[in-house]
Amino acid sequence: MSNNVVILAGGQGKRMKTNKPKVLLEVLGEPMLEWVISACEDSELDRICVVKGFECEQIDEYLSARESKTEIETALQAERLGTGHAVMQAVDFLKKDTSGNTLILCGDAPFIDAETIKGALAHHESTGSAVTVVTSRIADPTGYGRIIRTENGISGIREHKDCTPEELLIDEINSGCYWFKTSALLEALPELKQNNAQAEYYLTDCVEILLGKGMRADAYTSRNPQVSQGANDRKGLLALNDIARKLVIDKWLNEGVEFVCTDGVSVGRKVTIGIGTRIDSNVKLRGKTAIGENCKIGVGCIIENSVIGNGVDLNYVQAYNAQVDDNAKIGPFVQLRPDSHVKKGAKIGDFVEIKNSTVGEYTCVAHLTYVGDSDVGKNVNFGCGVVTVNFDGEKKYRTTIGDNAFIGCNTNLVSPVNIGDGAYTGAGSTITKDVPAGALALERTDMKIIEGYADRKLKARTEKFEKLHPEEK
Numbered sequence: 199m200s201n202n203v204v205i206l207a208g209g210q211g212k213r214m215k216t217n218k219p220k221v222l223l224e225v226l227g228e229p230m231l232e233w234v235i236s237a238c239e240d241s242e243l244d245r246i247c248v249v250k251g252f253e254c255e256q257i258d259e260y261l262s263a264r265e266s267k268t269e270i271e272t273a274l275q276a277e278r279l280g281t282g283h284a285v286m287q288a289v290d291f292l293k294k295d296t297s298g299n300t301l302i303l304c305g306d307a308p309f310i311d312a313e314t315i316k317g318a319l320a321h322h323e324s325t326g327s328a329v330t331v332v333t334s335r336i337a338d339p340t341g342y343g344r345i346i347r348t349e350n351g352i353s354g355i356r357e358h359k360d361c362t363p364e365e366l367l368i369d370e371i372n373s374g375c376y377w378f379k380t381s382a383l384l385e386a387l388p389e390l391k392q393n394n395a396q397a398e399y400y401l402t403d404c405v406e407i408l409l410g411k412g413m414r415a416d417a418y419t420s421r422n423p424q425v426s427q428g429a430n431d432r433k434g435l436l437a438l439n440d441i442a443r444k445l446v447i448d449k450w451l452n453e454g455v456e457f458v459c460t461d462g463v464s465v466g467r468k469v470t471i472g473i474g475t476r477i478d479s480n481v482k483l484r485g486k487t488a489i490g491e492n493c494k495i496g497v498g499c500i501i502e503n504s505v506i507g508n509g510v511d512l513n514y515v516q517a518y519n520a521q522v523d524d525n526a527k528i529g530p531f532v533q534l535r536p537d538s539h540v541k542k543g544a545k546i547g548d549f550v551e552i553k554n555s556t557v558g559e560y561t562c563v564a565h566l567t568y569v570g571d572s573d574v575g576k577n578v579n580f581g582c583g584v585v586t587v588n589f590d591g592e593k594k595y596r597t598t599i600g601d602n603a604f605i606g607c608n609t610n611l612v613s614p615v616n617i618g619d620g621a622y623t624g625a626g627s628t629i630t631k632d633v634p635a636g637a638l639a640l641e642r643t644d645m646k647i648i649e650g651y652a653d654r655k656l657k658a659r660t661e662k663f664e665k666l667h668p669e670e671k
């Protein structure tokens with residue numbers, strides 16, 4: 199027996215004023231659809247069909263770029279005729295396996311969780327229901343379908359627009375998430391009619407249809423207060439982001455992470471942070487970032503898909519697909535571009551960019567330097583303003599620097615080039631040939647002194663200045 203999932207994702211979200219499908223709008227850096235799919239994956243459900251409509255190519259693109267083993271089918275709802283109509287588009291998918299149950303989810307309610315999905319399924323199966331509606335009790339039920347309870351399950355779901363004044367007082371609402379016996383769902387769908395206030399095929403009418411066939415319908419109240427929460431406009435989307443942001447930060451507070459101030463702080467769901475790490479304001483931790491223990495992640499850091507060791511100190515660092523090992527100290531104003539690896543105890547100072555390079559243990563790149571496509575050894579010292587000249591306008595080349603080398607200030611290392619272990623380069627040199635281990639490479643003309651030259655220049659400049667600023671004479 200296997201269970202199906204149908205995710206309703208046909209909506210446009212007109213009030214969002216976007217040409218994206220609503221489900222691709224992001225909460226904490228991930229499309230709402232991704233939140234819903236990952237809740238299914240967390241529940242070990244892997245037969246998924248997404249019903250798409252508005253700008254459906256964008257949904258296809260998103261799903262095919264998605265990293266995961268789950269094969270996700272799609273079905274097209276060409277016309278938007280209601281939630282029941284949306285599920286009808288997935289009938290071919292459902293017919294492939296009618297033996298088990300089908301979970302219906304709204305692609306624009308990102309906070310559905312595995313505990314709710316599994317708890318509702320257990321309830322659905324133990325009560326032998328044909329349909330189990332996931333519900334929640336909320337302070338303002340306006341707009342939601344109301345749950346009509348009986349002593350033995352439920353007798354229906356009434357849409358807000360179809361409610362009597364008494365029914366409007368019910369605060370238990372339909373979250374839009376349901377478990378159906380697949381065979382029962384397939385029986386009910388053809389019987390849906392558009393006889394309601396919105397002339398739509400309401401999926402919710404399946405409840406009464408199945409009860410009419412002598413089957414059972416029940417409700418399962420989720421413990422998750424946000425289970426039904428979606429967004430209709432940008433304000434609502436921001437509210438979802440705020441909720442998600444707070445949930446993730448709360449989780450890490452409980453795990454022993456210190457947040458100095460949460461202003462502007464956002465931590466993606468897939469990020470991990472070690473005990474004793476301190477996160478300052480305006481820090482963004484994104485993607486699959488893993489941060490070790492006892493780090494200091496200072497103001498304004500943006501860390502994306504990067505692995506940071508223990509005891510690392512980052513200050514105004516942007517890191518993308520990078521690795522930083524234990525006790526490295528980096529910043530302020532440093533960018534680590536993809537495939538950079540800063541090893542243990544290394545120091546990277548202000549206005550330094552590292553790209554596709556390894557910086558060895560205890561190496562120091564203190565100021566105003568570009569290290570690109572380079573393999574740098576241990577305990578190397580970079581003077582101020584070193585540039586690896588890695589690109590000739592067509593191709594990129596690598597630079598290799600051996601252990602204990604000393605690269606003088608303002609050295610250009612024109613790659614491909616190798617600097618041997620312990621070698622020196624003189625300040626201001628443009629190095630175009632390999633430097634043997636232990637040698638000094640010096641590339642600059644001998645200094646000349648031309649007596650009186652500057653005095654003659656200065657006279658003309660002084661006259662000009664005095665004309666411009668007579669008051670300074």
Ligand code: UD1
Pocket residue numbers: 206207208209210249251275277278279280281282283284304305306307341342343344355356357371372373374399400401402426428
């Ligand atoms: C629906 C429920 C309501 C419930 C609410 C929870 C019905 C009739 N009502 O309300 O009881 O409280 O969800 O949010 O089902 N969609 C399509 N195609 C359509 C219509 C909708 O794909 O033709 C998708 C939407 O993109 C969305 C989901 O279905 O992801 C729910 O649609 P929405 O219009 O928000 O639901 P309501 O009818 O307001």
Ligand code: CA
Pocket residue numbers: 428
């Ligand atoms: Ca809705």
